[in-house]
Amino acid sequence: MxxxxxxxxxxxxxxxxxxxxxxxxxxxxxxxxxxxxxxxxxxxxxxxxxxxxxxxxxxxxxxxxxxxxxxxxxxxxxxxxxxRASDLEGIEAGLSDSVRLIAEGVRGNVREAMKSLRADLAAARVDERAGEQTRTASDDPRGRNREQLHRADAALTEFRARVRGDLRTHVARGGELPSSVVDQLTDDLDRISREIIRALRG
Known part of the structure; x- marks a missing residue:
């Protein structure tokens, strides 16, 4: 708004x-x-x-x-x-709504980016299971691991670049970056990290 x-x-x-x-x-x-x-x-x-x-x-x-x-x-x-103090209060209320909606937009972008990352990781697990079913004795486990690691690195790099770019653009335009948004990002990343560890441990 x-x-x-x-x-x-x-x-x-x-x-x-x-x-x-x-x-x-x-x-x-x-x-x-x-x-x-x-x-x-x-x-x-x-x-x-x-x-x-x-x-x-x-x-x-x-x-x-x-x-x-x-x-x-x-x-x-x-x-x-x-x-005109009452008129001024109305103007201030409108501006506060604008800043609040911006913060909600940033949080929404973070949530969407996290969903995309989780989907990419889930797809990677599906692909890995499918690869295991068709694996032959001559397959190189280390080669497969390096390939999946590369995919994970690419997904993480894309996520970091997208979110970092959105945040920097928002701040560069004079937008406010509430600590609640950063806290939510940190919490979500911690939760996904735990999910990945659980998935790796089977």
Missing amino acids: TPVFSHGDLRLYLLNLLDEGPRHGYDVMQALADRTGGTYTPSAGTIYPRLAKLEEEGLVTKSVDGRKTVYEITEAGRAEVRA
């Missing part, structure tokens, strides 16, 4: 960010990306005109700090934030 700010909502949320403290333009854009779990990454062409409009309305002032322009909320701006 991608949060879509209406003109008024974005205006109010910008005031809310500045109510927390002075910020320069890039910091405002980064804060919006962080608060939305990376689902909303505004451009300079979106943010700076709105900051300029807030300045025209007397709700924000700007000053130059080195090569950065710093925006700071005025008392009139603070008064509007206080007056």
